[in-house]
Amino acid sequence: MTFLDIIKSVFTIALVYSTIRISISILIAGMGEMITERSGVLNIGVEGVMLMGAWAAAIGSYFSGSAWIGLLCAVGVALVIGLIFSYIAITLKASQAIAGLAITLLATGLSGYLLQIIFEHGGNTPRVPTLPNINLAFLNKIPVLGRIINDQSVLMIFALLLPILLYIIFYRTPWGTWLRAAGENPKALAVVGINPVTVRYIATLCGAMLGGIGGAYLSISQTSMFSENMVAGRGFIALAAVIFGNVKPRGVFAACMFFAFMDALQMTLQTAVPDNIIPREVFQALPYILTVVILAINMAKGGGPADIGNPYEKESR
């Protein structure tokens, strides 16, 4: 096998298809985390929120027989977690890092435990109904586009529209201005009569909701079951993408797509390159190594919200 053969077998339309497929969950969760962080709150519990979302979606879908109800369950559970997190981080002003970590730890244990209780065995749920995939006949007539879009989850449409929608909200509406203000200098917002606490609550809840949907995609669309730890670091990749993208819609979108592409690439390389030349573990580690490298390079750049991570104290100087 020549080098050219490998290249040809790697860079195909299928690679684009899987990039988009992989991007959906981190894009939705990443956009959510971006909203939260823009308001000045750092929720590093995305991973946990996604996991609970995936869990709730599968359970809801299994018992109701409808994946849409499953999606709704994911939103509901994510909002509850978001509310708990907001209360701890915003109202009680506890350390956001610890609250976020706690959520991830809690979700890991709780989702496995509840699985055990409900189905009397761990590991994974039975097969559950899934959300429909896009299947438009006319798309098949368009050569490349058809093979990329058809057969993707309906959530793809949502995921790809989200960055555009958020760009408009961030920069073209008053609410977006207040959101950004809350993350830059909440006092400046308070003195013009808008309560930064409310803004941060709403932003954190929106973020959690999207985290839940991002997780639900994994269990009721990409696959058709919940299995323990199925989020497998995607929440942390989303978190990295938000930082890498400077907490701005275009940047975070690009970062999510980049990470998704790297993941799709490593999977393709694993099969394309014989194991005795380069062991597959090297490719598996690639996205994580790149994440670390890129974050290290990117750290000095700045441009994120100035007041991120700090609780808002009303009567402070």
Added chain:
Amino acid sequence: MSYILEMRGIYKHFGEVLANDHVDLKVEAGTVHSIVGENGAGKTTLMCILYGLYKADSGQIFIDGKEVDINSPSDAIANGIGMIHQHFKLIPAMTVAENVMLGLEPRKGKIFLDLKQINQQTKELSDRYGLAVDPKALVGNISVGIKQRVEILKVLYHKANIMILDEPTALLTPQESEDLFRVINHLREDGKTILFISHKLKEIMQISDRITVMRDGKIVDTVEKRDTNEVKLARMMVGRDVFLKPAPAPKKVDGAVLKVEDVSAVNEFHRPVLTDVSFDVRSGEILGIAGIDGNGQTELVRALIGLQPITKGKITLKGKQMDHKPVKLIRDEGIGVVPEDRLMEGLVVDFNVQENLFLGLQRNKPFSDGKLISWKAVRKNADDLVKFFDIRTPNNEQKVNLLSGGNQQKIIVARELSHNPEMIIAAQPTRGLDIAATDFVHEQLIKQRDEGKAILLLSLSLDEILLLSTRIAVIYKGSIVAIVNKDETTAEDLGLMMLGGTYEHIPA
């Protein structure tokens, strides 16, 4: 007589501190009503209560004779009250216009921002009051004086009738202050009522119609401007006679102790922060460095004590090379430093008084024989210094974060002078201190000067520079633009140089 604003029996405490003790205040419409008082007198607290930022424990507020409930800034705005804060409440990452309109943005339809209106309305408002600001400039890139105008625009945009200005001149040059006063007069003619907070008596006498004096959370008195003067006000503020007198001429100025030659330095982003800085400080004199905040003062001090690497130049103390040497060695060679950030760099706030009084001297005699600390010596040192410098503390094992700012500063001054350095660097030594504590620090510096020490004084207060300095160096964008004798200059000349000589007044 009818009052546009009346506050009755305002009472507020923070933990142990009684910030407002049954304060009564009456303000007539269309006047400039000043509130003066030392730091910590409770002025800002009172104004924050009026603006709904703090909640009073008890008390009433009346606007135009009607009692109102003000629980949040939006209540205050709805009642026609606007506030320009001591520390600006602006968002550097947004433009001037976005800051002015924040919270009350003009909309297109119900949902979208009307970006065109945002810029246009800001421009119109700015033109109407002659404020000359560029709506599209990023707030992070404009000067302090302009930032203040943005705050004023914000309050005007909210259609405030009562405008609170909390220590608005604290960060301004004399020129910028003059401009501000012109704007204030314009606003008064326009029928606005101004509450002007300050502890600078000269400007109070210049701008006010009536003056209320506060001390220790209480109102001392309210007087007409024509019935009072600076001396009377100072006495009411402090409760006794005090004057900040200019330092007498130095007794004997000798050769240079500290020599700084062509020193340059860059910051972490490789931008120049000091460029070819040269000066010397002679024994028996105070060299004042005047400049607007952020022109390289911080970096200069850090370079002198070895915390900021220099890229070029030479620093010598009594002929000995000091650049590229460790901090400890520089201090042991005889430099005492009163750092500008008292809490971060001057003290360990969780340590007690006696520990702070020998900080940095742990390895020196008599506190240590090189291995173990002699707590006996530490206690004796603390006893001596506390008595000599009159540091008010319940005991020497009190944590310093529970002491007042003035006493914290006394600890630093006491410690730095205790090892008898020949060179003293005092950076913002009286920032945030009240008149009595300021007076104390000034006295100590003059005393050291007369004992033949060389003193470098950095201050953002031009008044302080003029009061103490023998010679004055002006720093602008990291360069020393002039060194003049105190007797041969004026506040106005210095102010102009501090702005790089290019200041344009707002057209009157």
